[in-house]
Amino acid sequence: MQVAEIPHNEQDRLKALLKLQILDTEPDATFDAITSLAATLFQVPIVLVSLIDAQRQWFKSKQGLDVCQTDRKLAFCAHAILQSDVFIVEDAAQDERFAANPLVCAIPNIRFYAGCPLIDANGFALGTLCLIDRKPRQMTEQDKAVLRKLAVLVMDRLKEHKQKLQTEHKLQLLDLLLDSIPDALVACDSDGHLEQFNKVARDWHGVDVRKCEAELWSHHYNLYEENGHTVLPVERIPLLRAFHGETVVGQTICIKSKGQAPRWVSCRGEQLKTRSGQLLGALVLMHDISEQKQLEQMKTDFISTVSHELRTPITAISGGLDLVINQVLGPIPDKALAMLKVASQNSKRLQLLVNDLLDMEKLSAGKMDFYLQPCDLAEECQQAIAQNQPYADKFGVQLRILNTEPVRMQLDSHRLQQVLSNLLSNAIKYSTAGAEVTLGYTQVQDKIRIEVKDSGEGIPLHFQEKIFQRFAQADGSDSKAKSGTGLGLAISKAIIESMGGCIGFHSVPGEGTVFFCDFPL
Template identity: 40%
Template sequence: MVWHGFITEITELMEATRALQKSESRFRAMVGNLPGVVYRCRNDGQRQMSYLSSGIERLTGYPASEFLGDRARSYASLIHPEDRPLARQTPEQDVFEGIYRLLNADGQIVWVREKARVLREHDDPTGWCDGFVWDVTAQALAQEEMQERERYLSLLIANVIDAIVIIDARGIIETFNHAAEQIFGYSAQEVLGRNLSMLMPEPDRSAHDGYLEAYARRGTPRALEQNRELTALRRNGETFTIELRVSQITHHGERKFIGLVRDITERKRIERMKSELVSIVSHELRTPLTSISGALGLIVGGALGEPPAAMRQMLLIAHQNSLRLGRLIDDLLDMDKLVAGKMTFALGTHSLAQQLEQAIASNQGYAAQHEVRFVLLPVADLQIVADDDRLQQVLANFISNAVKFSPVGGVVALSAERRGDWARISVRDQGPGIAQAFHARIFQKFSQADSSDTRHKGGTGLGLAISKELVEHMHGRIGFESEPGHGACFWCELPLATPLTS
């Protein structure tokens, strides 16, 4: 027997094979570390896998080997029954992209996103589908939560009592709730997509777009985050008074404006009735009350002889109460003038120090009566723009309140300081302070922190409301600071005089 053979050197072939194996190992490791699954399947719509990266086990709980071979698990069987139409790949497609749900090995839902591309060859018209599937559960749940929140907010907006109108940066109406439909007389379908100016009478209608353009250029809000009274227009052409508060928000990267609208027609009618009633009653009472108070003053002063002691005491009480009633009527008339815009103001330049000294001198007797003393802290040489009579009225209200609520032997401190272009005047007492629950109502008409205590101390409940109106008519600001048990500090700020105003 003779054997014939030959020996060939295959070093190069073995090295190439090992390099190929190493490269394939690196590729599998790299693909296995991707945050998703790389796959290849026939483009026949059956999703029978010929390759599946190891990431499928992280995604579904099943190893890749279960999806390969003759007895393979079908990837399509993991797709949620409701989402199978969304995940269906048809042979005619060249590109596929979609989001759908899988059911993992534990029966839990996993949201996935898939991108795939079909590769066809001349001798293989069916081709192969190469794709990538990755977990988007967190994003999908966040999207669901956001949509649920938006549905909740839409339902909330639709059912609130006040009208809510939302516009975009161009003034186009995007939201118009049920209350807005009732107030303006339009249905939402009639106004959505139209300019907000349709709900305004002239001249506001023509000027509205200019407001938005000016805001877009300068970013300066004309009326954001503050209540304003405006005139609006119903569908039937009727004008009416509204209270409007506008807020700016950013939604999906776009600027929006939310308008909260309240029809205050009835409130204004009642306010006018109250004002007219107060004005009539006050004027009708003032004349006879002046006569009564004057007559009682003469009797108490001894103009008709010295009355008996018991009678004098009763006459004195009557005289004091007639004076108090007179102050109440004066306050009512002042408030009526302020609301009606009939009170005149003679604004001029005045020395701040002199105004404080005058206020102390005018109220010195009242402080002595309550055994309270004044302290005037050092005041810089500042000139302010104000009506001196009205400023004295404001300071008298501050001081009388501070004296009334100070303990016997207490100190009321007056001070002033410069704050930018403003001068702040402060009156601080050592009284019981103001309860937190009363802070929001402190400058409202007839407001009294404790009616029984106020009645005991005296006062009409109008002084601070009048002071607020007076300060604002002098282009100033008013406020207070207080903590229960630590006294109160009322202040007003008035503009400093410039060389031009001087």
Template identity: 30%
Template sequence: MKSAPLHWKESERVKKLLEYEVLDTEAEKSFDDLTELASEICGTPISLISLVDPDRQWFKSKVGLGANETNRDIAFCSHAILQDEVFEVEDTSKDERFFDNPLVTENPDIRFYAGMPLKSPEGLPIGTLCVIDRIPKKLDAHQKKALEILGREVINQLELRVKTKRLEQANQFKTEFLSNMSHEIRTPLNAIIGFSELLLSDADTLLKDKQARSYIENIDFSGKHLLSMVNAVLELSKIEAGKMTLEPQHFDVCDTVDNVLNMLNVKAQEQGINISHSYSSDSNFEVYLDPGKLSQIIINLVNNSIKFSNSGTTITLNLEIQSNQAIINIIDEGVGISEQDLPNIFDKYHQVGNKKAHGTGLGLSITLGLLELMNGEISVSSEVGKGTHIRLEIPLPVVKKQVQKKPTQSEKHLPPGKSILVVEDNNINQVLVKAMLENLGCIVSLADNGLQGVQLCKDNTFDLVLMDINLPDINGFEATEQIKTNKPNQTVVALTADVFVDDKDSLFALKLTKPITFSGLSEAITQVLS
């Protein structure tokens, strides 16, 4: 028996094999299909994907063989990886390299072997796709060609694994970066928008000077505009990262659309644009969807129509509820979209139309992502100078409605004197949240970090804990876990600037995302404490 010498680029070869991270992994159908096909085409009872590491050959996939690996010194594949083409041994009993090999003289009694080297794109052989028989044999030209093609497909599958992993890592790095940026940008915005809102809520007392009031209104508007830009980027990133989830519920879709159009009508009227709408249904208008996502879709589309329409034109929205889907048609008389631009309207990197138009240009990309999340479809037709027609088709799942207890009048308002702990490391945000809560009649305690919050919860009783997530010592998840270890029934609401926070263990009764508004904070606290 003659053992094969090491490959002349052994260290590079082994390094490449390890990069694929495939050794000692579970069986995979994509590889098993290739070995089975090789066995069928070559007419052999045994077929293997054999990977040769420094000490052994390990079988990623196998047909007709029970062993998972063998010593490298006796491996036929150790010889095959030294070749450029299919390495074939027609009769092992007559070959001086193999006639006394244990794999020949003992189980599995190899008499025929043919192995196609599995070469990486750099030309480094990491193993073989081989076929084996217990009787002498010779492959014809067709079988050899098929073995070569299948061998290349094995490498393609391994390369695909590498590319997929790199893409996953890149997406993870992107998510982490955006998560950090979300926190860093939204935290100061929380203070800008929150304090502006507090001042404007009592402007007659706090802002008697009209010019000062105008300045604050401008700050409030600019802060909210910047927030909308940040939100657009983060919403799209959440969709791409698969972190966007639906929160469906039963609701009257007409009421929701009415509210959205009433809001948008203010902007439309300022530009001299009319918005008309009509509703029709074959049953009723109650649907089971995510009202927030549906509202966002309509806002994005109608806002676009307003943006690209001229004074004196009309935007028409028609809603039709069928037994199994909602159909929404939005028709405007705007500038329209050219034929060459139409295929690019959902591309987040390609802003069509007037490049000077305000916004990120991400509205349609976000709309498409939300529709796909809802299993919906969108079609767009347009003519330059005449307008655009957008048609949405959203399937309506049939879900039995649960009877919910209606809140009594006393439950609709937060009773004064509620004791609330705010765990927040940012001093400005502490001042803001404290001011908002005290305006609601709450008794407020502050903690600068997670450990301090845990200790205060041990020593005191709170109706509610508002917990920041990014804290300087332990994070909000760890702090909440420790609090609930001591007081399992403690109500904790997450208060974070990171939109990517995922409460997998359901530690929080609710998640509030900064910037917070006075009304939003009031509604949230009333909801969890009623």
């Protein structure tokens, strides 16, 4: 019996085989389909997908044979991998290389063998697709061509197996990476079904992905609005918003899982698409801001308490100073009167700050009352101009109304005046003497827009994104002259939104600013 030579590239060949990670794997129907087809086409009792390991040949698929492997020294396939084309033994009993081989002399009694080498992209022969019969046979050129094509199919399956392993490894690595993220991550597939929770998400929710309808997500995953009491409506669920094409930025929700303290999270999410634009699903990251919320609540409680405690004495001080300044209690020396007027101005500023703080607290808690009733915008604008002209006179600024035609809308007149006064006073403060500030309204598509326009210095670019934040004030050399509480625009924004509108601005540094409030018709 002749033992096959070892290929000259054996070490590299074995590395390529081991890299496939296919040895000793479970049977695979895709390989079995090929060997079954070959057995039918060639009418042979045995067909094998044989892979040549260091000391054995192992069968990934086998038809007509019970064993899974044999010694490499006995393997016909060890000879076949040395060839570049189909290796044929027509009658092993008459071939001196194989006549004494136990596989010929005993079960499975091989007489005919034809093996097509399985050669990978790097030229390594990993094994064979082989046909075995217990009687001598010959192969035609057409038979060889068919066997080669079937061998190509086997190589395709081997490539797919390798790609599948690579994909699984990438997914495992991705899972490890996702689980290492300190934020919670949830994702859905292209059908909107939940697909992925990383470790943090599983810990926060107390469960893993469940197969349930989107309408039940809030119930199953204990999702609430930021107030911690209102169950999150389906249309407000961040992952669904992202899935339907919205870019979710900074949405705060509350997760109240059983056995855990309420957790407030800030959500950021968007659709996932291929480079060609095909929808893959959506992903949302959730960052725990519970500690920040607790600090904000402590700050709010502190400000609320201090504001309420200060309001009564400040009102009394301000009223008392007015009585003294007006000399109701008797004449006051000029020097003392000047100092009392300064004290009165500062007490009024402090009173304004306290009132703003209380308004902000009410708006944040949703406790500010709004009385919506029919209002005429022309009358509201005229009233705002009249109330703020004395303040404008101090700066040498002229106020002008652009509209007089009546427009009826459902608004809270008192709160609208509060907003217009804030916008006008800001425009006045940042205008130069002799400048003009205008107030008007126009219809833009299906909404009414109220605008306050000035030609002042404009809002610095670096400050524009913070303009509506609480206590936000732009830096400036004359900031003391223009100082305020830093709450006016934050309060105005909350008031306008509470009345169903929205507020915004356009500003070019050095060219002025336009603040606008939009209300749907």
